[in-house]
Amino acid sequence: MKIQTGYLILLLGFAVITIQAQEKKGCLADGCHGDFLQMEDIHPAIEDGCDNCHDQSYDNHPDRKGKEFKLTDDLSALCFDCHDEPDDKMVTHEAFASGECVSCHSPHSSDNPYLLLSENVGELCAKCHEIENSERVVKHGPTVSGQCNVCHEPHQSVNAKLLKEKSPQLCFNCHTDKEKLLTMPTVHAAYEGSCLDCHDPHDSKYKYLVNEKLPDLCLECHDDMGDEIKTAQTVHKIINIDKSCVSCHFPHASETKTLLIAEGKKLCFTCHNKEYKDPDRTLKNIYKIVTKAKYPHEAVSKGECTGCHFPHSSDNFYLLNAKFPFGSYAGGADPENFALCFKCHNSDALSLERTTKATNFRNGDKNLHYLHISKNKGRNCTLCHSVHGAKKPHIIANTVPFGKWQMPLNYKALEDGGSCAPGCHGKLEYKR
Numbered sequence: 476m477k478i479q480t481g482y483l484i485l486l487l488g489f490a491v492i493t494i495q496a497q498e499k500k501g502c503l504a505d506g507c508h509g510d511f512l513q514m515e516d517i518h519p520a521i522e523d524g525c526d527n528c529h530d531q532s533y534d535n536h537p538d539r540k541g542k543e544f545k546l547t548d549d550l551s552a553l554c555f556d557c558h559d560e561p562d563d564k565m566v567t568h569e570a571f572a573s574g575e576c577v578s579c580h581s582p583h584s585s586d587n588p589y590l591l592l593s594e595n596v597g598e599l600c601a602k603c604h605e606i607e608n609s610e611r612v613v614k615h616g617p618t619v620s621g622q623c624n625v626c627h628e629p630h631q632s633v634n635a636k637l638l639k640e641k642s643p644q645l646c647f648n649c650h651t652d653k654e655k656l657l658t659m660p661t662v663h664a665a666y667e668g669s670c671l672d673c674h675d676p677h678d679s680k681y682k683y684l685v686n687e688k689l690p691d692l693c694l695e696c697h698d699d700m701g702d703e704i705k706t707a708q709t710v711h712k713i714i715n716i717d718k719s720c721v722s723c724h725f726p727h728a729s730e731t732k733t734l735l736i737a738e739g740k741k742l743c744f745t746c747h748n749k750e751y752k753d754p755d756r757t758l759k760n761i762y763k764i765v766t767k768a769k770y771p772h773e774a775v776s777k778g779e780c781t782g783c784h785f786p787h788s789s790d791n792f793y794l795l796n797a798k799f800p801f802g803s804y805a806g807g808a809d810p811e812n813f814a815l816c817f818k819c820h821n822s823d824a825l826s827l828e829r830t831t832k833a834t835n836f837r838n839g840d841k842n843l844h845y846l847h848i849s850k851n852k853g854r855n856c857t858l859c860h861s862v863h864g865a866k867k868p869h870i871i872a873n874t875v876p877f878g879k880w881q882m883p884l885n886y887k888a889l890e891d892g893g894s895c896a897p898g899c900h901g902k903l904e905y906k907r
């Protein structure tokens with residue numbers, strides 16, 4: 476801050492003369508206001524003479540305990556006598572523009588730098604700003620330690636909210652590791668914007684200072700997904716528990732595509748490597764099924780789980796990404812009911828009553844897929860096939876649930892056909 480040059484020269488000249496002449500008698504004498512000089516930082520304006528700012532209107536000081544002094548100018552103008560007026564092109568702090576300097580500075584001297592009234596700047600700000608909020612239990616380091624001025628200019632700034640720098644640069648000053656994320660192969664478009672879209676710089680109700688709970692934080696921008704989740708028949712439960720979206724996605728940037736924390740099956744196996752038991756159902760340990768299977772379904776072993784499942788929500792049960800019947804029975808041999816399977820397989824394997832090519836599950840030219848599924852209690856594929864993988868060839872299940880009974884299928888693959896002896900009928904054999 477510039478001081479009028481003429482004044483400065485005068486002041487320097489007089490400072491030497493007066494202080495020496497008074498020999499710390501006068502106002503600054505020991506026992507009077509000598510304590511002003513005991514501080515680390517002394518305002519040059521007092522060394523020059525108290526009358527820079529005080530007018531003595533009665534002689535009998537100190538009888539009237541200081542009441543005989545008044546300020547030479549309104550408090551709102553006093554400091555601007557020597558210090559620059561606010562630059563009206565900048566964002567200006569009202570406390571500065573209105574000359575309330577002494578709510579932050581001592582006019583005389585102080586043990587703190589810049590004549591500040593407290594070492595903890597936050598305590599000064601707290602005189603006018605409410606920063607303590609008992610609901611917002613997660614606090615940002617520099618804010619709780621009262622270092623408001625590492626982010627804010629106290630007087631004026633070129634940035635809104637008196638910020639020293641704009642986000643994200645402001646944040647990168649300390650979170651240097653976060654700047655490097657901008658060079659990762661995938662960077663979240665939101666991360667290239669402002670950190671403040673997701674974080675509160677001061678405090679928050681939520682972990683990691685996010686300004687909204689998950690998944691709402693993400694769904695504010697991904698609102699189309701929000702609508703889908705609201706109306707979908709099945710929502711992946713993880714979205715509404717634990718770390719929600721960030722169980723699978725990095726919020727900032729990643730080496731992988733789509734900001735995923737792991738790719739392909741690995742991602743799903745971070746959780747589906749165990750059973751999930753609910754009172755009304757148990758989800759199998761898919762990792763175990765796939766890795767233990769002698770005959771894994773190639774769609775699973777070579778493909779990805781997302782070949783058949785949506786990761787977020789679906790209008791089909793089990794998050795399936797196309798139509799598939801629920802439970803043991805299907806509504807007839809219409810391939811439409813099994814759209815999921817026929818995304819990759821030829822539907823002739825089901826729809827042709829007689830064929831010598833379309834499927835190997837036939838007795839002569841009699842299509843046994845058609846036979847089993849076209850009947851009024853048409854069987855679902857899952858009554859014979861274990862979709863993720865099985866110990867038997869053609870991913871035929873060992874057992875399938877029939878009510879509470881795990882019914883064995885006793886399937887055997889033969890050179891030109893196969894045989895089975897399930898609970899449904901006695902042992903039968905087919906031959907192509």
Ligand code: HEC
Binds near residue numbers: 508521546582
């Ligand atoms: C730069 C202007 C300025 C100078 C120079 C100055 N004062 Fe003050 N002084 C003030 C202001 C402003 C207040 C009122 C502070 C407030 O309201 O918080 C004040 C208040 C006081 C008070 C009462 C409250 C307190 O802080 O103790 C005393 C005593 C005082 N000054 C003594 C002095 C003496 C002695 C000198 C000279 C050695 C001096 N002042 C020089 C601006 C100044």
Ligand code: HEC
Binds near residue numbers: 520
């Ligand atoms: C009579 C002139 C004069 C007046 C009036 C004046 N100042 Fe100063 N002030 C100075 C000079 C000279 C300096 C030293 C040069 C500088 O740092 O800009 C200074 C420096 C400061 C500093 C910086 C101190 C440091 O440690 O870096 C602060 C803070 C300050 N003044 C606050 C005030 C406040 C608050 C008022 C009003 C109560 C005020 N000044 C009124 C002359 C004045």
Ligand code: HEC
Binds near residue numbers: 599
């Ligand atoms: C809200 C608190 C606050 C108010 C009000 C305030 N200051 Fe400051 N001032 C500070 C802080 C904090 C610093 C330390 C510099 C920093 O952190 O950037 C400072 C630094 C200064 C400095 C030294 C550095 C510089 O910018 O030259 C001067 C001089 C100064 N203030 C004068 C004033 C004057 C004059 C007023 C009133 C017109 C005033 N201040 C009002 C908080 C305040």
Ligand code: HEC
Binds near residue numbers: 637
């Ligand atoms: C003497 C009272 C006072 C003190 C002390 C004070 N402020 Fe303020 N501050 C105000 C007023 C008045 C406003 C304008 C009204 C508002 O936004 O609340 C304001 C506004 C602000 C704003 C918003 C500016 C904008 O452009 O929207 C910020 C940021 C701010 N203050 C930070 C601080 C910080 C940091 C401190 C401590 C270094 C501090 N204030 C100390 C009175 C004060």
Ligand code: HEC
Binds near residue numbers: 597606621624
């Ligand atoms: C880590 C940096 C940082 C620290 C430390 C910090 N702030 Fe802020 N503050 C910000 C940012 C960024 C904004 C702007 C928020 C926005 O625009 O959403 C802000 C906004 C504000 C506002 C304006 C609020 C509004 O809604 O207009 C005030 C007042 C404020 N801060 C006061 C403080 C006080 C007081 C402290 C110290 C206790 C402090 N800040 C510490 C970064 C910080």
Ligand code: HEC
Binds near residue numbers: 616625649676683
């Ligand atoms: C002055 C340095 C500083 C600045 C500037 C700063 N931070 Fe911080 N931040 C910290 C410190 C220190 C911590 C606490 C570190 C810890 O606990 O590991 C922290 C913690 C955090 C955390 C929580 C981390 C955790 O593990 O709980 C988030 C989120 C955060 N900062 C975001 C931001 C954002 C956003 C900005 C910009 C608006 C920002 N920070 C600016 C110093 C800073």
Ligand code: HEC
Binds near residue numbers: 643666718726
């Ligand atoms: C799209 C929203 C979003 C944006 C934008 C964002 N973050 Fe985050 N950030 C989060 C979420 C969510 C978490 C918590 C992650 C978790 O729980 O694993 C987080 C965690 C953090 C953490 C603590 C954990 C860690 O990774 O170190 C820091 C620090 C952080 N963010 C800083 C920043 C900074 C700096 C920016 C701006 C450059 C930023 N964030 C932008 C959402 C965001």
Ligand code: HEC
Binds near residue numbers: 661663665695720
């Ligand atoms: C401020 C708005 C905003 C917020 C908040 C936000 N995003 Fe985004 N996100 C975008 C934009 C813009 C894109 C790029 C366009 C698109 O794909 O929709 C994007 C893209 C994505 C992508 C695809 C990235 C790619 O490269 O394919 C994922 C995944 C994502 N966001 C996840 C999240 C998660 C998780 C959260 C919550 C932690 C979140 N987003 C919060 C704006 C946001």
Ligand code: HEC
Binds near residue numbers: 711787
């Ligand atoms: C179980 C893991 C998982 C969870 C939880 C998850 N995602 Fe995803 N997300 C994925 C996978 C896998 C993809 C890639 C899909 C693909 O490539 O076919 C993806 C893709 C995306 C995409 C880009 C493509 C698209 O579908 O628009 C966005 C945006 C996205 N997710 C946002 C979110 C948001 C927001 C949340 C929280 C509401 C969330 N994700 C929760 C796994 C997950």
Ligand code: HEC
Binds near residue numbers: 783863
């Ligand atoms: C070829 C399509 C397909 C692929 C690929 C696939 N699934 Fe499935 N998944 C299904 C079908 C169909 C069901 C319903 C099975 C049923 O009704 O018994 C299912 C059911 C599930 C279930 C419900 C649990 C249960 O007990 O049956 C989970 C969990 C699951 N899959 C996870 C995965 C994971 C993880 C992957 C990747 C390793 C994966 N799926 C790959 C088709 C597939």
Ligand code: HEC
Binds near residue numbers: 744
């Ligand atoms: C962070 C953990 C986590 C990850 C990663 C994860 N899931 Fe899940 N998944 C769950 C939880 C929790 C459930 C619900 C379990 C329950 O019902 O108790 C679930 C349920 C499911 C279901 C049954 C849905 C229903 O309610 O009908 C399927 C299917 C499924 N997950 C597939 C996947 C696929 C495919 C992936 C990879 C894209 C994946 N999961 C990744 C945690 C996860």
Ligand code: HEC
Binds near residue numbers: 778782816817
């Ligand atoms: C994403 C593509 C894809 C989907 C969807 C898919 N499969 Fe497959 N399936 C394959 C591939 C690839 C193979 C290995 C090549 C082959 O035998 O056709 C295979 C093999 C099979 C085999 C074993 C063939 C053999 O003789 O060993 C059966 C049985 C099977 N799938 C049943 C199903 C069922 C039932 C569904 C629906 C729930 C389904 N598939 C959905 C891709 C898929």
Ligand code: HEC
Binds near residue numbers: 817
């Ligand atoms: C009654 C048990 C049974 C049902 C129900 C069943 N399959 Fe099969 N499927 C078999 C047998 C047994 C084979 C092995 C034929 C062979 O190679 O000997 C087979 C083979 C297959 C093959 C390998 C190619 C072929 O046709 O030979 C595919 C693909 C297939 N089934 C898909 C399905 C689909 C999709 C469904 C549901 C629409 C389904 N299966 C229902 C028993 C069944």
